[in-house]
Amino acid sequence: MKTKIFYFTGTGNSLSVARDISNELGGAELVSIPAVVDGHIETDDSDIGIVFPVYMWGIPNMVVDFVQKLKISSDQYVFAVTTCAGQPGETLVQLQKMLQKKGTDLHAGFAVRETANTIQEDNIFIKIAMLIERNSKITKSGKERLSEMVEVITNKKEHEPETSSVMLNKFGNFVYGMGMSRINTMGKFWADEKCSMCLNCQRICPSNNIEVVNDKPHWTQNCEFCQACIQWCPKEAIHIKNEDPKRRYHNPEIKVKDIMIR
Ligand SMILES: Cc1cc2nc3c(=O)[nH]c(=O)nc-3n(C[C@H](O)[C@H](O)[C@H](O)COP(=O)(O)O)c2cc1C
Ligand code: SF4
Ligand code: SF4
Numbered sequence: 001m002k003t004k005i006f007y008f009t010g011t012g013n014s015l016s017v018a019r020d021i022s023n024e025l026g027g028a029e030l031v032s033i034p035a036v037v038d039g040h041i042e043t044d045d046s047d048i049g050i051v052f053p054v055y056m057w058g059i060p061n062m063v064v065d066f067v068q069k070l071k072i073s074s075d076q077y078v079f080a081v082t083t084c085a086g087q088p089g090e091t092l093v094q095l096q097k098m099l100q101k102k103g104t105d106l107h108a109g110f111a112v113r114e115t116a117n118t119i120q121e122d123n124i125f126i127k128i129a130m131l132i133e134r135n136s137k138i139t140k141s142g143k144e145r146l147s148e149m150v151e152v153i154t155n156k157k158e159h160e161p162e163t164s165s166v167m168l169n170k171f172g173n174f175v176y177g178m179g180m181s182r183i184n185t186m187g188k189f190w191a192d193e194k195c196s197m198c199l200n201c202q203r204i205c206p207s208n209n210i211e212v213v214n215d216k217p218h219w220t221q222n223c224e225f226c227q228a229c230i231q232w233c234p235k236e237a238i239h240i241k242n243e244d245p246k247r248r249y250h251n252p253e254i255k256v257k258d259i260m261i262r
Pocket of ligand 2: 237
């Protein structure tokens with residue numbers, strides 16, 4: 001059995017979960033999705049994992065692009081883990097449908113709860129979603145579920161994609177349909193005078209969205225809104241409207257150099 005785990009991450013939660021699963025499986029190969037998404041994506045591994053965050057109750061654009069390009073056969077076992085703040089909606093069902101269109105399936109899909117990584121104050125959609133779903137079923141972290149997930153994966157068991165409640169799934173699908181196509185222009189960031197021009201933000205951006213203009217980082221309109229630049233800036237020099245300084249966060253087990261593998 002050979003396993004390859006493809007991952008997408010902004011603030012490290014999904015990489016941390018992917019790494020834990022890899023270690024528990026005895027060293028499955030980890031592959032960064034931004035590093036391969038522009039090429040030919042084919043693998044002969046018997047088992048394939050896809051680990052990524054939930055964005056607006058659905059799959060991030062770059063992960064959609066990756067799955068569309070992935071060459072895969074129906075004898076390969078596919079599992080996925082999506083990390084979220086407790087509201088995955090139908091993210092994993094969306095992934096299952098994409099894989100079924102390619103003639104294969106999502107054999108096991110887990111949603112795990114990690115720290116919310118957005119720096120902006122909660123918007124109206126998040127507030128409505130919290131009202132719809134007061135008690136999320138998704139309460140355990142990747143670490144808490146590690147042995148359970150690895151037992152399913154090792155034995156190639158079937159595990160239904162995990163979702164939120166029926167009502168939240170409907171709401172989430174609606175918002176995802178409206179919002180995801182506009183996400184690439186949502187990252188209206190700027191850098192203040194604390195910027196030391198280390199250019200970490202440029203190196204970690206998965207979509208090459210940061211240029212240098214007049215000796216300062218400058219954001220263009222190809223953003224995945226992954227939060228990596230703003231949350232990893234060593235000087236806390238990057239800003240966006242409605243930010244809450246208390247929400248500066250990146251996963252404590254991951255180092256900025258790990259995120260630079262793009
Ligand atoms: C643009 C964006 C949208 C998000 N939407 C959701 C969501 O719909 N539901 C949820 O539970 N968490 C949501 N989150 C939180 C992340 O899914 C969560 O913090 C995740 O673990 C981040 O993973 P990463 O550290 O690998 O980037 C969102 C985060 C971002 C950046
Ligand atoms: S990571 Fe922060 S300090 Fe470094 S170049 Fe970017 S904005 Fe400036
Ligand atoms: S600009 Fe920042 S938020 Fe947008 S994709 Fe790049 S690193 Fe992520």
